[in-house]
Amino acid sequence: MNERPSRRPSTRRQVNPQSVRVQRTAGEQQRQNRRNNFIVQGSLLAIASIIVRIIGMVYRVPLTAIIGDEGNGYYTSAFSIYTLLLILSSFSMPTAVSKIVSANLVNRQYRNTARVLRAAFFYATIAGAAMCGVLWFGADAIAEVFLKKPFCSFALRALAPTVWLMAYLGILRGYFQGSGNMVPTAISQILEQIVNAAISVLAASILFHRGETANVLYQSEEYSYAFGAAGGAIGTGAGALTALLFFVILFLSQVPAMRRDMREDTSEVDSYASIGFLLLGTMLPILISSTVYNISSVMDDAIFGNVMAKLGHGDEIVTQWGIFGEYHILFNIPVALANALSSSLIPSLTRAVAEHNRRDTVTRVRYSIRFTMLIAIPSTVGLCALADPICRMLFPGKHVAMLIMLTRIGSLAVAFYSLSTISNAILQGLGHLNVPLVNALISLVFHVVCLLLLLMTGMGVYAVVISNILFAFMMCFLNQLAIRKHVRFRQGVAKTYVMPAIASVVMGIVAFAISTGVRIVLPEAEKYSRIGSVLMVVPAVIVAIVLYFGMLLAMHAFTREDLDHMPMGGRLKRFVS
Numbered sequence: 390m391n392e393r394p395s396r397r398p399s400t401r402r403q404v405n406p407q408s409v410r411v412q413r414t415a416g417e418q419q420r421q422n423r424r425n426n427f428i429v430q431g432s433l434l435a436i437a438s439i440i441v442r443i444i445g446m447v448y449r450v451p452l453t454a455i456i457g458d459e460g461n462g463y464y465t466s467a468f469s470i471y472t473l474l475l476i477l478s479s480f481s482m483p484t485a486v487s488k489i490v491s492a493n494l495v496n497r498q499y500r501n502t503a504r505v506l507r508a509a510f511f512y513a514t515i516a517g518a519a520m521c522g523v524l525w526f527g528a529d530a531i532a533e534v535f536l537k538k539p540f541c542s543f544a545l546r547a548l549a550p551t552v553w554l555m556a557y558l559g560i561l562r563g564y565f566q567g568s569g570n571m572v573p574t575a576i577s578q579i580l581e582q583i584v585n586a587a588i589s590v591l592a593a594s595i596l597f598h599r600g601e602t603a604n605v606l607y608q609s610e611e612y613s614y615a616f617g618a619a620g621g622a623i624g625t626g627a628g629a630l631t632a633l634l635f636f637v638i639l640f641l642s643q644v645p646a647m648r649r650d651m652r653e654d655t656s657e658v659d660s661y662a663s664i665g666f667l668l669l670g671t672m673l674p675i676l677i678s679s680t681v682y683n684i685s686s687v688m689d690d691a692i693f694g695n696v697m698a699k700l701g702h703g704d705e706i707v708t709q710w711g712i713f714g715e716y717h718i719l720f721n722i723p724v725a726l727a728n729a730l731s732s733s734l735i736p737s738l739t740r741a742v743a744e745h746n747r748r749d750t751v752t753r754v755r756y757s758i759r760f761t762m763l764i765a766i767p768s769t770v771g772l773c774a775l776a777d778p779i780c781r782m783l784f785p786g787k788h789v790a791m792l793i794m795l796t797r798i799g800s801l802a803v804a805f806y807s808l809s810t811i812s813n814a815i816l817q818g819l820g821h822l823n824v825p826l827v828n829a830l831i832s833l834v835f836h837v838v839c840l841l842l843l844l845m846t847g848m849g850v851y852a853v854v855i856s857n858i859l860f861a862f863m864m865c866f867l868n869q870l871a872i873r874k875h876v877r878f879r880q881g882v883a884k885t886y887v888m889p890a891i892a893s894v895v896m897g898i899v900a901f902a903i904s905t906g907v908r909i910v911l912p913e914a915e916k917y918s919r920i921g922s923v924l925m926v927v928p929a930v931i932v933a934i935v936l937y938f939g940m941l942l943a944m945h946a947f948t949r950e951d952l953d954h955m956p957m958g959g960r961l962k963r964f965v966s
Contacts, residue, residue: 437575448586465714490567517556589624674822
């Protein structure tokens with residue numbers, strides 16, 4: 390009875406206040422390192438994705454010049470079908486594998502990680518082969534019945550092997566992302582796109598000329614466009630094969646370390662059956678959500694082709710869809726940032742949730758949305774303001790006026806698609822995998838109804854662009870409601886949306902004025918030429934970037950703490966009081 394009181398003071402004396410401070414400091418430092426790693430890795434992947442999109446835009450210029458708007462229509466349609474089958478076979482693989490691997494590595498379950506990879510490779514073999522077969526043997530039916538573009542079958546078959554390659558590539562990307570290393574994914578994406586660009590242009594040029602021979606032989610003008618589109622599709626497969634070989638070599642170099650970790654792992658090993666169910670359980674909600682989210686492009690293609698044919702405009706289907714594909718290239722560049730940030734966000738957010746660290750969870754959610762909008766809002770305004778010179782610079786041709794109008798109207802989709810993409814990733818990282826699925830289904834029904842009504846008014850391809858904006862807006866609205874419900878935090882409307890919007894509007898007015906001023910002083914022959922457009926775009930973009938961030942700093946849109954969470958924020962601290 391007398392010993393208990395005497396022990397309590399001695400226990401208290403053993404706790405050194407300095408050691409407590411050291412432990413707290415170490416914990417804070419660890420959280421800071423994880424946060425900085427998230428920012429660096431996300432920024433790296435974002436930069437790589439933007440580089441990839443720029444390369445994609447650059448090579449599509451000569452590709453479109455070779456195959457024309459008609460060939461681009463076949464190419465765009467084939468790619469939408471390919472993307473859908475890719476989603477069904479392996480699109481959810483990187484996200485699912487990264488989530489499971491990230492959780493396993495936090496718990497040091499290395500043997501389970503190896504089993505996850507084996508199960509994933511087994512799934513990729515079955516699913517990849519199945520989708521490859523569907524695309525190869527079903528190309529004629531898809532092109533003729535579904536798309537109303539019979540000559541699209543050549544490009545569809547050219548993309549069939551790529552679906553299988555991408556299934557394996559998705560697993561390896563997911564593994565390295567789950568381990569917190571985005572560098573291999575970034576490098577592989579750039580390698581893939583460089584090879585894709587070179588082979589696409591070369592193969593399209595060769596096959597287009599072969600198609601001209603077929604035109605004479607079969608008394609049709611479509612073979613050259615169809616063969617050229619198939620050549621562009623071959624480049625996609627060559628790029629995927631290059632990226633896969635890069636990852637195989639890198640993964641083999643990791644095998645000795647993985648085996649060493651597995652020998653030291655004493656945790657319980659799950660059965661392949663339970664791992665398979667875990668993998669499928671993680672993949673299916675993401676797969677279904679991604680399918681619903683991305684199937685809109687395939688449905689747009691099919692609905693657009695069938696309605697236009699019934700309205701008596703069947704001869705305009707391929708050309709208008711080719712112009713829509715050119716708009717989509719411009720639209721995809723700024724949206725790439727949200728895609729890249731979402732890839733890095735999911736594993737880091739999964740770790741924060743697994744550690745029950747609400748502070749890190751809220752921080753990642755808040756700054757991922759904010760950083761995305763800091764780029765998406767000015768991109769929307771800038772694309773609208775400079776639509777004319779940008780389109781004439783990249784895709785000059787007889788239909789450039791329609792492309793300019795599509796770009797001006799469709800620029801609004803940049804902000805909504807960026808926000809819906811990052812909000813999807815947030816909900817997936819939080820573990821609410823079914824929420825984006827339900828939201829996507831609601832948005833898809835809304836989208837299809839709007840598309841049918843708008844097409845019946847005779848708007849043509851403009852109806853597709855407007856209905857896409859409405860789809861993305863609905864996704865944003867529903868996802869934001871869900872995030873607010875599950876995370877319960879305040880985003881900060883002024884600094885996230887209002888201040889960037891004000892700075893963007895001023896930036897857009899100045900950029901438009903600069904481009905217009907340059908056009909006025911240009912010689913008449915260069916006012917609407919590609920060179921003249923370059924001279925209009927470059928100074929306008931440079932001034933716009935400086936003005937935008939300058940206005941944000943002047944409005945005190947950033948605090949020093951904010952800059953700690955943003956790429957290159959340390960360099961901007963000198964401008965913040």
